Amino acid sequence: MLLLTALGSQTLIRAAADELDRHDPSPADAVSWFEEKPGKFRIEIYVPTQQDAASVEAIVGAAAPELHLKIKKVKAADWVAMSLEGLPAVRAGRFVVAGAHALAGEANGRTRIWIEASEAFGTGHHGTTWGCLMALEGVLRERRVERVLDMGAGSGVLAIAAAKHGADALAIEIDHRAAAIAKINAKQNKVGPRMQVIAGDGARYIASKQFDLVFANILMRPLIRLAPKLVRAIEPGGTLILSGLLRQQAGLVREAYANRGLILEKQIPKEAWMTLVWRKP
Structure with missing residues (x-):
């Protein structure tokens, strides 16, 4: 499994994600994007093969040429770690939502909600x-x-x-x-x-x-x-x-x-x- 990531403006990241969504079949197994810090957005694209990665680079390059994709290998075991322990705590007003692993480090007076990654x-x-x-x-x-x-x-x-x-x-x-x-x-x-x-x-x-x-x-x-x-x-x-x-x-x-x-x-x-x-x- 390979992970391609890029940082950019919301306009660029959204253009890349939308273009990947329009491809059927898509070379990507999963695409997500989110705000990493104020004004900076990240796209994450998971693909099974190097050939699929090349296809993604071509699609993103056409939709948002200013984005610079970085690629790395992801071990199969990482999926478990990411789903159960790797997700960071989410803070929304007085609430903090996280799995047990991330919630253990929260001691800031917020209302703690324990939710593990699951099918729901x-x-x-x-x-x-x-x-x-x-x-x-x-x-x-x-x-x-x-x-x-x-x-x-x-x-x-x-x-x-x-x-x-x-x-x-x-x-x-x-x-x-x-x-x-x-x-x-x-x-x-x-x-x-x-x-x-x-x-x-x-x-x-x-x-x-x-x-x-x-x-x-x-x-x-x-x-x-x-x-x-x-x-x-x-x-x-x-x-x-x-x-x-x-x-x-x-x-x-x-x-x-x-x-x-x-x-x-x-x-x-x-x-x-x-x-x-x-x-x-």
Whole structure:
């Protein structure tokens, strides 16, 4: 396995990533990009062979010639190390999310959330999870949260974050394996009694319930489709936090929810992603 990396502006990094995404089949097994420090972004591209690496260099060179790719070999064992121990802690406002290895070094007064890398989405490293945690930070600065719904909970990280600040949380996840992981995470974070995890389609579970905070970190199409149910699930004065959106998709989702009487209070961009924070009058 080979790893190609480059540092550059967001414009260049995004152009390279988008061009790789357009190739089908792609020479890359995996592509990710993120902000490494203010104004500087990194792209990481994993390929199986030297020939694939050469193809990636040609594609990136055409899309963003200013980027200078560096290449190195990655041992197979490194995948385990990276997934379980190599991921750095993620800090979002008062929260820090990490696996046990990285969390052991955190002693800064933040709310610690123990999430190991797994099949369930939500380690905090993705821009949408970070955006939702920052949105929760903003809500907690203004008021106490009591009843929380997390639709598409993945690892349960958002419900756990709210439960650690006193909320009773309902986490709904359609994938049964991810729901099982969310239950484990709730227990490990000592919020099991405050957090209920349900595996399956959540629509029927929330039909007669209302919450003062609702998370839905899923995808654009289900967010639009679920708009009537999610809006009904928010009590007056409550907050709805939506994510899972690319920046260019945010307009369609804004229209779907603004037409239902919600007030858009904040937009939180992170890399290619957008988080929307709504209030129900």
